[in-house]
Amino acid sequence: MAGNSYGTLYKVTTFGESHGEALGGIIDGCPSGIELDFEAIELDMARRKPGQSAIVTQRKEPDAVQFLSGIFEGKTTGTPIGFIIPNTNQKSDDYSHIKDNYRPSHADYVYDQKYGFRDYRGGGRSSARETASRVVAGAIAKQMLPEIKINAYVSSVGPIHLETPYQDLDFSKIESNPVRCPDEKSAAIMEEYIRDIRKQGDTVGGVVSCVIQNVPVGLGEPVFDKLHAELGKAMLSINAVKGFEYGSGFSGSEMKGSQHNDLYNSDGTTKTNLSGGIQGGISNGMDIYFRVAFKPVATIMQTQDSLDNKGNIKPMTGKGRHDPCVVPRAVPIVEAMAAIVLADFYLINKTY
Numbered sequence: 001m002a003g004n005s006y007g008t009l010y011k012v013t014t015f016g017e018s019h020g021e022a023l024g025g026i027i028d029g030c031p032s033g034i035e036l037d038f039e040a041i042e043l044d045m046a047r048r049k050p051g052q053s054a055i056v057t058q059r060k061e062p063d064a065v066q067f068l069s070g071i072f073e074g075k076t077t078g079t080p081i082g083f084i085i086p087n088t089n090q091k092s093d094d095y096s097h098i099k100d101n102y103r104p105s106h107a108d109y110v111y112d113q114k115y116g117f118r119d120y121r122g123g124g125r126s127s128a129r130e131t132a133s134r135v136v137a138g139a140i141a142k143q144m145l146p147e148i149k150i151n152a153y154v155s156s157v158g159p160i161h162l163e164t165p166y167q168d169l170d171f172s173k174i175e176s177n178p179v180r181c182p183d184e185k186s187a188a189i190m191e192e193y194i195r196d197i198r199k200q201g202d203t204v205g206g207v208v209s210c211v212i213q214n215v216p217v218g219l220g221e222p223v224f225d226k227l228h229a230e231l232g233k234a235m236l237s238i239n240a241v242k243g244f245e246y247g248s249g250f251s252g253s254e255m256k257g258s259q260h261n262d263l264y265n266s267d268g269t270t271k272t273n274l275s276g277g278i279q280g281g282i283s284n285g286m287d288i289y290f291r292v293a294f295k296p297v298a299t300i301m302q303t304q305d306s307l308d309n310k311g312n313i314k315p316m317t318g319k320g321r322h323d324p325c326v327v328p329r330a331v332p333i334v335e336a337m338a339a340i341v342l343a344d345f346y347l348i349n350k351t352y
Contacts, residue, residue: 001115001125006234009347010144012137012340016085017119018127024084025133027140029347030070032078034143041065041139045085047332048135050323053178055194057323061088065136081140085132101306101316105298109307128239128326131333138336141343147214148342152334154181154327155209155291157190158197166211166289180331198324201301205240205294206327208334212277212288212342217268219283219345226281227345228290234337235292240326243293247276262286292334294327 005013009029016023042065049063050056063085070081099120102109107126111118118124142150151171155162162183173182179194181187190206197204220227232244252260252274262270262279270286277288299318306316323329 006237007340007344009351010141010340010344012134014130014133014137016087016130016133017124018087018122018129019119019124020087022084022086023129023133024082025137027070027081027083027137030076030078030081030140031144031347032076034076034140035074036071036076036140036143038074040143041136044135044139044332044336045132047175047180048132048329050329053328055178055191055198055324056329063132076140083133083136085136087129097316097319098306100310101308101314103298103306103316103318104304105295112309126239131238131336134238134340135332135336138332138339141336141339144343145339145346149213150210150335150338150342151213152208152210152331152338154179154187154190154331155207157193157206157325157327158204160186160190160193162186166209171211174331178328180328194325201318203297203300203323204325205242205296206325208292208294208327208330210290210292210334210338212338215277215283215285215288215342217283217285218349219342220278220281221345221348222281226278227283227288227341228276228278228281230341230345231288231290231338234341235290235334238292238330238333238337240294240297240330241292242295244290246278246288246290248274249276249291292330294330297323297326 004015005011011028012025014025045063045065049061051060066084068082068084070077070079107123108118111126151174153174162181164183169182171182173184174180177184177187177191179187179190181190194204228246231246235241235244248260260274262272262275264270273286275284276290277283277286299322301318303315303317305313308314
């Protein structure tokens with residue numbers, strides 16, 4: 001299996017399965033001398049981990065990171081940073097009923113067809129548990145770029161949308177509720193909706209919005225490695241993501257050029273920011289903002305038809321511990337992947 005690494009100079013490789021001994025990763029290219037805030041890393045891991053509230057999966061994992069290399073006396077040494085995250089609460093028997101069955105809209109069937117073998121315990125490598133390693137790498141990337149502020153938050157759950165522009169939101173309220181929506185009224189409605197969906201044995205999707213501030217001008221390469229293209233790739237590599245748009249996004253296709261153009265101020269900033277902080281694939285110093293759409297979790301506690309490995313259609317009911325809505329736990333993952341992209345381009349920029 002290829003495709004387990006991301007990045008050019010700040011390169012992250014992850015390994016491990018949902019129900020294996022541990023997850024882990026290697027971060028290659030992190031500069032030396034960065035004094036790490038381990039509490040900040042733990043905080044990001046706590047934001048992603050399962051079992052943190054009543055509206056997420058109840059799998060209980062401490063997600064404690066064990067660093068194996070690349071750090072000495074609290075600082076990065078410039079050598080590869082190796083780490084593991086032990087799995088401590090696997091319940092592999094929850095998945096015995098799908099040993100020979102392919103769950104609808106999961107990776108089961110395509111994994112079996114591609115590799116002739118699959119780890120059916122929680123999806124193995126296709127499980128979203130793999131993203132824990134990304135959060136570690138992203139938390140360190142954030143500390144490489146302390147001036148840049150990355151804030152992601154839940155802006156919709158199913159049909160419930162937060163319409164307030166991000167400029168009018170108080171990002172300090174993101175962590176004030178289990179949905180991670182910075183508007184208290186909308187968060188309460190979203191939370192109740194997720195609870196109701198869970199009672200139905202169903203799941204629901206949503207959108208995570210992200211705002212990146214204080215980005216210097218010049219990050220990104222203007223042809224194939226455009227900044228927005230890499231952000232799109234990073235976000236679309238996250239489990240359950242079905243869409244990515246930045247700046248004006250799809251709504252920009254309905255506008256006239258006279259409406260959409262961001263006119264300059266004398267200092268190079270722009271009066272509007274429909275470009276989303278990126279022009280010609282390069283950051284322009286304005287806020288970068290984008291939206292990431294997540295599908296409903298495929299495993300539902302209802303009976304649906306599934307396909308077995310003999311070609312038979314059979315009814316199957318979901319079992320195990322699953323999120324009724326992934327977006328609250330996806331917030332730190334979106335931030336992490338954004339930080340990894342920016343760290344990589346920051347290092348590339350230093351080579352000029």
